[in-house]
Amino acid sequence: MSDFKQRALDYHAFPTPGKIAIEITTEAETSEDLSLAYSPGVAEPCREIADNAENVYKYTGKGNTVAVISNGSAVLGLGNLGPMASKPVMEGKALLFKRFANIDSFDIEVTHETPEEFINTVASIADTFGGINLEDIKAPDCFIIEKALQERCNIPIFHDDQHGTAIVTAAAMLNALDIQDKDIAHVVIVCLGAGAAAIACMELLIQCGAKREKIYMLDTKGIVHSRRTDLNEYKTLFANNTDKRTLDDAIEEADVFVGVSGPNLLSTEQLVKMAERPIVFACSNPDPEIKPELAHSVRNDLIMATGRSDYPNQVNNVLCFPFIFRGALDVRAREINQEMKIAAVHAIRALAKEPVPESVLKASGESALTFSRDYIIPRPMDPRLCNKVAKAVAQAAVDSGVAILPMPDHYND
Ligand SMILES: NC(=O)C1=CN([C@@H]2O[C@H](COP(=O)(O)OP(=O)(O)OC[C@H]3O[C@@H](n4cnc5c(N)ncnc54)[C@H](OP(=O)(O)O)[C@@H]3O)[C@@H](O)[C@H]2O)C=CC1
Ligand SMILES: CC(=O)C(=O)O
Numbered sequence: 025m026s027d028f029k030q031r032a033l034d035y036h037a038f039p040t041p042g043k044i045a046i047e048i049t050t051e052a053e054t055s056e057d058l059s060l061a062y063s064p065g066v067a068e069p070c071r072e073i074a075d076n077a078e079n080v081y082k083y084t085g086k087g088n089t090v091a092v093i094s095n096g097s098a099v100l101g102l103g104n105l106g107p108m109a110s111k112p113v114m115e116g117k118a119l120l121f122k123r124f125a126n127i128d129s130f131d132i133e134v135t136h137e138t139p140e141e142f143i144n145t146v147a148s149i150a151d152t153f154g155g156i157n158l159e160d161i162k163a164p165d166c167f168i169i170e171k172a173l174q175e176r177c178n179i180p181i182f183h184d185d186q187h188g189t190a191i192v193t194a195a196a197m198l199n200a201l202d203i204q205d206k207d208i209a210h211v212v213i214v215c216l217g218a219g220a221a222a223i224a225c226m227e228l229l230i231q232c233g234a235k236r237e238k239i240y241m242l243d244t245k246g247i248v249h250s251r252r253t254d255l256n257e258y259k260t261l262f263a264n265n266t267d268k269r270t271l272d273d274a275i276e277e278a279d280v281f282v283g284v285s286g287p288n289l290l291s292t293e294q295l296v297k298m299a300e301r302p303i304v305f306a307c308s309n310p311d312p313e314i315k316p317e318l319a320h321s322v323r324n325d326l327i328m329a330t331g332r333s334d335y336p337n338q339v340n341n342v343l344c345f346p347f348i349f350r351g352a353l354d355v356r357a358r359e360i361n362q363e364m365k366i367a368a369v370h371a372i373r374a375l376a377k378e379p380v381p382e383s384v385l386k387a388s389g390e391s392a393l394t395f396s397r398d399y400i401i402p403r404p405m406d407p408r409l410c411n412k413v414a415k416a417v418a419q420a421a422v423d424s425g426v427a428i429l430p431m432p433d434h435y436n437d
């Protein structure tokens with residue numbers, strides 16, 4: 025077994041199995057404490073909530089708790105591993121919520137037969153939480169599930185692999201295009217993958233100025249084009265009227281490659297065929313569409329990003345989901361709308377252009393990080409992300425009329 029594999033397994037096994045636990049936030053030592061925490065004292069907040077449902081935010085943890093819910097049907101790029109094998113990823117998302125945004129989180133893995141069963145299960149428990157982060161649910165089910173839950177629930181429902189990924193991809197892409205001196209309206213984009221992440225990433229890039237007709241999307245059967253008869257309604261939106269059929273055809277002179285598909289699918293031969301100053305986001309986890317060392321061995325004019333923490337330019341939804349929920353929860357937004365997503369794009373993007381604090385350099389093991397080809401997006405452990413991104417998101421929620429609470433004072437500190 026490799027040393028890294030053993031360390032990863034040990035990290036998850038010790039000191040206790042898993043990565044998160046629940047902690048008590050009140051005194052619970054004496055009979056007096058217990059008489060307040062449990063019987064008879066607990067009856068008082070029960071009565072208050074029964075009288076006025078809003079009091080649940082005052083007397084319970086609902087307002088600062090997000091459920092991370094999966095069925096394990098698209099676990100990272102590992103495929104349909106099922107609910108139990110997805111649990112380490114979902115516990116990982118809970119760890120990131122707590123570590124980066126002080127949001128309490130439960131991971132919930134659902135076994136089900138049909139999307140309707142999943143929807144009913146999640147809708148039945150939604151009121152327990154302040155928000156729901158759907159994770160690693162394959163397309164096209166994820167689109168149906170998210171929409172149905174948004175219609176049925178009164179809290180933000182956010183499919184991270186769609187929107188978290190799209191927000192971070194757009195932020196990093198706008199910065200990369202600036203550095204490569206390319207105009208988003210003119211670039212040819214190849215998107216390998218036509219699932220949850222791909223569809224959302226391309227839709228958001230279009231909102232940011234990319235042209236739909238300049239996007240070539242590919243699935244396991246090749247280019248998504250207008251003469252195909254096997255496309256679902258989501259892929260059909262990207263059906264390009266083209267004679268190109270393969271990745272080899274599409275990659276020729278392309279400016280941008282976004283990989284949200286699987287491991288080792290872009291070859292060096294294909295990379296050399298891209299236009300000058302290309303941008304390659306090989307975002308599949310854990311193994312990217314092309315390894316950075318391989319990409320750099322054939323091109324010295326590219327900007328390269330992956331989804332991983334062990335290379336520069338980590339284009340990963342960890343840069344978004346803790347902070348977009350922090351902002352949404354802080355103003356008790358009813359939903360996470362487009363205005364909030366766009367605000368997150370610009371806040372993440374802007375931070376990459378600011379000087380990097382010493383603590384981030386130390387945690388990254390770097391002596392310097394400045395806005396450049398190898399630093400197009402902030403590092404996840406940058407403590408400024410929480411305040412800046414959450415504040416922009418909360419403000420956008422207030423301005424767009426979906427916030428129940430006003431901007432909290434602490435954002436003005
Ligand atoms: N860095 C990040 O933040 C994130 C990265 N990702 C990564 O993106 C990938 C996809 O995730 P997600 O969208 O949630 O999964 P989905 O299951 O929804 O979509 C997977 C898509 O990839 C396509 N695909 C798979 N293998 C190939 C191949 N050999 N050639 C072309 N297309 C292929 C599938 O094609 P078909 O439709 O024909 O089945 C499908 O369209 C994963 O590797 C995941 O780790 C996802 C979210 C965030
Ligand atoms: C990062 C992530 O959410 C994924 O790869 O699925």
Ligand SMILES: [Mg+2]
Nearest residue numbers: 100159160185
């Ligand atoms: Mg995911």
